[in-house]
Amino acid sequence: MSRSNPRVLATLERAGGFASAQEVYQLMQREGERIGLTTVYRSLQSLLSDKIVDLLHREDGEAIYRLCGESHHHHLVCKNCGDTVEIEGGAIEKWANSMAQEHGFREVGHTAEIFGLCSKC
């Protein structure tokens, strides 16, 4: 069973707590850290199963890891220029919880992202 390499977590934090495995790896490379892509993937998976990060997906399907404990928010993404705004999701939390309760689900999480064209595009 592999444990997480602490530099991976540190890098994810430095990246704003929101990045893909590839991005974490490239960031570490650029900063001169000597680490393999495999280790980055393994560490992120380990952080995921320890519930230190969550997993969600970008529009193109690429997996992105988000630090838990970051205030839970969602994103409004421009599908043209990629500009991203963080937004509050209180309404979603309530919706997710009530739906889960209604259907007898426990330990629920959710993903919700909104995409469209920003005012500039």
Add this chain to the structure above:
Amino acid sequence: MSRSNPRVLATLERAGGFASAQEVYQLMQREGERIGLTTVYRSLQSLLSDKIVDLLHREDGEAIYRLCGESHHHHLVCKNCGDTVEIEGGAIEKWANSMAQEHGFREVGHTAEIFGLCSKC
């Protein structure tokens, strides 16, 4: 400019209006239709840009296409057994629209999925 092959749309309908490109392709193969994987991808993309289908992603990131006009709903997915319940998302529509308006975004869409442990697991 490539137009969508009508058999692709027909197959997606037959599949319940909810399937990945690979699934549509395999289904067509099994039913003896002579079509290439490339054409399936192209047709789905074309249906997407014509707004006849939407795109969303499975937990593993694989792209799934959903027929628009199917009543818009979301999913509650058991992360253990994969069991899925369709749920209404009226609250989400409102949230997405108000957030979009607040930040000046137009032509917005959204994805929202809830996952947890179902009552059996």
Add this chain to the structure above:
DNA sequence: TATGAAAATGACAATCATTTTCATTTATGC
């Protein structure tokens, strides 16, 4: 009915994220 331009098709190769394999290095207890 011929013809030719444009669109559609599909085999195949390329790309990209992710996972697996496996040999090597590092850490740890004895």
Add this chain to the structure above:
DNA sequence: GCATAAATGAAAATGATTGTCATTTTCATA
């Protein structure tokens, strides 16, 4: 020091998706 388990990373494997390109089909018009 030594044995053993854990961690690491290079390289290959995998799987979805996209790009390329030669061929076929469609279809309006000569």
